Amino acid sequence: MMPTFKKILFNLFAWSIVLAVAFPLFWMLVTSVKPGFELFRRPPTILPETWTLEHYWKLLSETNFLIYFRNSIILSTATTLVVVAVATLGAFSLVRFKYRGRESLAFLVLFTYLLPSVVLIIPLYLLMVGLGLSNTIFSLVIAYTTFALPYALWLLRSFMAGIPEDLESAALCDGATRMGAFRDVILPQLLPGIISTALFTFILSWNEYLYALVLVNSDASRPLTTGVMNMLISSFNIEWSLLMAASVMMSVPLIIVFAFLQSYLTRGFGAGGVKG
Amino acid sequence: MSTQKTLLERRYATLGMALIAPTVLIFCAVIVYPLFSAIYLSFYSVFTPTLEGEWVGLSNYSELLQTGRFWNALGNTLIWTIGSLFLQIILGIGIALVLHQNIWFRSLARSLILFPYFISTVVAVLVWKWLFNDLYGILNHLLMKVGIIEFPMDFLGTMPNAMISVILVGAWKYFPFVVIAVLARLQSIPESLYEAAKIDGAGPVARFFDVTLPQLRDVLVVIIMLRAIWDFKEFDMIYLLTGGGPLDDTQTLPLLVYQEAFALNDMGMASAYAVVMMLIMLVFMLVYIRRTKDDGGV
CATH class of the missing domain: 1.10.3720.10 (MetI-like)
Known part of the structure; x- marks a missing residue:
């Protein structure tokens, strides 16, 4: 009898911690479906008495949210495609080839992976103004490669190092070229690593704030992070339900990743920061 | 035999460098250049709206160490x-x-x-x-x-x-x-x-x-x-x-x-x-x- 009781007690303890950590997210969801008047009820209702989707409707029909959303999709997808393509070739080169300067390059990658964005932001701003690219989504794609490329290279390098070399050697003995072996032998084995790197890169770009704040100052090319924050700053009286609805919508891609592709996230964690 | 091997190795090295070339180019353009540019800028006084600057040497650094804000x-x-x-x-x-x-x-x-x-x-x-x-x-x-x-x-x-x-x-x-x-x-x-x-x-x-x-x-x-x-x-x-x-x-x-x-x-x-x-x-x-x-x- 005693062990079961202890087990139940431990489970209650564990789950109350988990729920406390998750509470802000639960509260965001609840606030987004409460009608305006219920928000100011004292004491607050934990579950809404009446459910409404009016805030979501307002968000989509009366604000620039959809434009920001589209911009974020374009921006994050473009950054991910460029970065993953370049980094896959780069990681292949860093791990499987020998040439002068390779070690220092690997060092440079790790160094830039840790470099703070604020150091690069001023010269990048000047560069974009000089090139006439400021206020474009393209300028953000360029800026995002500064953190996404070292990151993707670092992850892919460690995935690549985990692939055994003998299969590649066997293919080379059978007369395959290096690039042929890369395509037929390495790429299929690297695929899970590529997916997880792409997911991480996408999430990083989706969540980025500082470069978007500095480089883009027009609603036409603003991504979600600065766009939604502007809805808070520029509003005369703050509509919290609307902002919570925006927060939920902004997290939708993430929820999809969590629901279906979570194993790739954990894998990336293992390969990236932690194992180093 | 040995010369052939070094030839192959050399070709591999070239291929390896070709594969890393896009990375190196992007790194130089968006990371290395801005990094040095930031160091260079720190010796100037640059007015943001007009982007006009003037050489001030190390005075930014001495000011930084003296004022409380830093x-x-x-x-x-x-x-x-x-x-x-x-x-x-x-x-x-x-x-x-x-x-x-x-x-x-x-x-x-x-x-x-x-x-x-x-x-x-x-x-x-x-x-x-x-x-x-x-x-x-x-x-x-x-x-x-x-x-x-x-x-x-x-x-x-x-x-x-x-x-x-x-x-x-x-x-x-x-x-x-x-x-x-x-x-x-x-x-x-x-x-x-x-x-x-x-x-x-x-x-x-x-x-x-x-x-x-x-x-x-x-x-x-x-x-x-x-x-x-x-x-x-x-x-x-x-x-x-x-x-x-x-x-x-x-x-x-x-x-x-x-x-x-x-x-x-x-x-x-x-x-x-x-x-x-x-x-x-x-x-x-x-x-x-x-x-x-x-x-x-x-």
Whole structure:
């Protein structure tokens, strides 16, 4: 009898911690479906008495949210495609080839992976103004490669190092070229690593704030992070339900990743920061 | 035979360099060039709206060391980094130990714990601002109901509340990183070590300090270094929560760089701040890189 009781007690303890950590997210969801008047009820209702989707409707029909959303999709997808393509070739080169300067390059990658964005932001701003690219989504794609490329290279390098070399050697003995072996032998084995790197890169770009704040100052090319924050700053009286609805919508891609592709996230964690 | 081999090796080396070429080009254009440009700019005084600059030599640096703003920001950065990192590590290890047990719906619990780490800082800040709201925020309501406070509290507008709030939100957002890393390591500790400790009569607490903690040591060192670097350069969360206020009491170095460049309009001075900040971080970065190298990384 005693062990079961202890087990139940431990489970209650564990789950109350988990729920406390998750509470802000639960509260965001609840606030987004409460009608305006219920928000100011004292004491607050934990579950809404009446459910409404009016805030979501307002968000989509009366604000620039959809434009920001589209911009974020374009921006994050473009950054991910460029970065993953370049980094896959780069990681292949860093791990499987020998040439002068390779070690220092690997060092440079790790160094830039840790470099703070604020150091690069001023010269990048000047560069974009000089090139006439400021206020474009393209300028953000360029800026995002500064953190996404070292990151993707670092992850892919460690995935690549985990692939055994003998299969590649066997293919080379059978007369395959290096690039042929890369395509037929390495790429299929690297695929899970590529997916997880792409997911991480996408999430990083989706969540980025500082470069978007500095480089883009027009609603036409603003991504979600600065766009939604502007809805808070520029509003005369703050509509919290609307902002919570925006927060939920902004997290939708993430929820999809969590629901279906979570194993790739954990894998990336293992390969990236932690194992180093 | 040997010449043929070197020929092949040489061709491979060329191919290898061709494959890394796009990376090198992008690195030079968007990282190396801006990096040197930042150092170069720090010797100028640049008025942001017109972008006109004049050479001032080292005067930005001497001004930086003499005025209080830099030291204030450095102090705040250290308080934020150490406070938040400490909580992240404690929470992270604690919750990893809990999740390591066989609790109900373990994978759901793990997802819920992980989620704050992956959401955008903008979302985290909006939610917490709503929780912190002085009139209708749930936190004030709960604290008053329990009787800890009598009147609604100003979480972000007064000191030391603002710094504590920022540290707490930072801990909430970033501790899942520690959980994942520690959890992965916990799963690889051999069960036999615990059994041996049990036979020697060690209780759960002794087993944690004698078996678990020494086994976690290496991974903890890596986590602490990485998180220290990342917390030190954190901009979004602090900027969005307090904007550095009240007054300059939560202004950290990254915020100072931004403010100097885009609100006070001196990009030269801002670059000097950024360069000094980078030099401070360089110490951590080199230690981390060296360690990675020793582990057979790089």
